[in-house]
Amino acid sequence: MKKYIPVLKKTKMFAGIGDDEIAAMLSCLGARLYSYKKGEYVMRQGEHISDITVLVKGNLHIQKDDYWGNRSILGQIAVGEMFGEAYVAPESGALLNDVVALEDSDVLFFDVKRVIMTCSFACRFHAMVVQNIFFAISDKNRKLVQKLGHMSKRSTREKLISYLSEEAKRQNSSVFSIPFNRQQLADFLSVDRSAMSNELCKMRNEGLLEFEKNNFRLL
DSSP: OGGGHHHHHTSSTTTTOOHHHHHHHHHHTTOEEEEEOTTOEEEOTTOOOOEEEEEEESOEEEEEEOTTOOEEEEEEEOTTOEEOGGGOSTTSOSOSSEEEESSSEEEEEEEHHHHHSOOTTOOTTHHHHHHHHHHHHHHHHHHHHHHHHHHTOSSHHHHHHHHHHHHHHHTTSSEEEOSOOHHHHHHHHTOOHHHHHHHHHHHHHTTSEEEETTEEEEO
8 A cells, every 4th residue: 555655645635644644544543445346346336335435546537427328527536536425424325336447447445534533642743634534525526517517507618618618717728638438428428429529519519519539629
């Protein structure tokens, strides 16, 4: 686990905490490291969890399949991001979605009870971790509101414009890359892939944007 301390240092959960302090806190927080192969489920719908998790290697998707196998991508988890915290409260219930590895991935699990309760050693930076988690949850709620804004649009074009505009503003550039391929973007926006691809071509022909794979330029 110690090889991932440089990764943890850059996460929101351990923001402002040094390497030595993080190393000392791994045991205090009940950290366990698990590895997953591409395509494996990190978490499954219906499971109950009691850990806060941080991706330290790889790439994950939060997704949900309906009875007929139609898939919706609810979000992407990049290295350094925390996930699962919405389900660790006693009354949170079972997971509503799946978390799947898009490539070989490593995940650190932290016992939530040991995270939110100060240990017997009264770690100097324990309170800072709890504060950081609170701020990280607030940031994730903001991103959820942004996605709901995309989803509230009526047409495929309006959803694309909303999402691409937000990405351009977030990356502070009219030229940017998105973390999805075509099918994943369609699943994320809950639209038909063929209809979305046709709409992108129309927007390109109208001079609104240029694109190649997951690289875009807004005009």
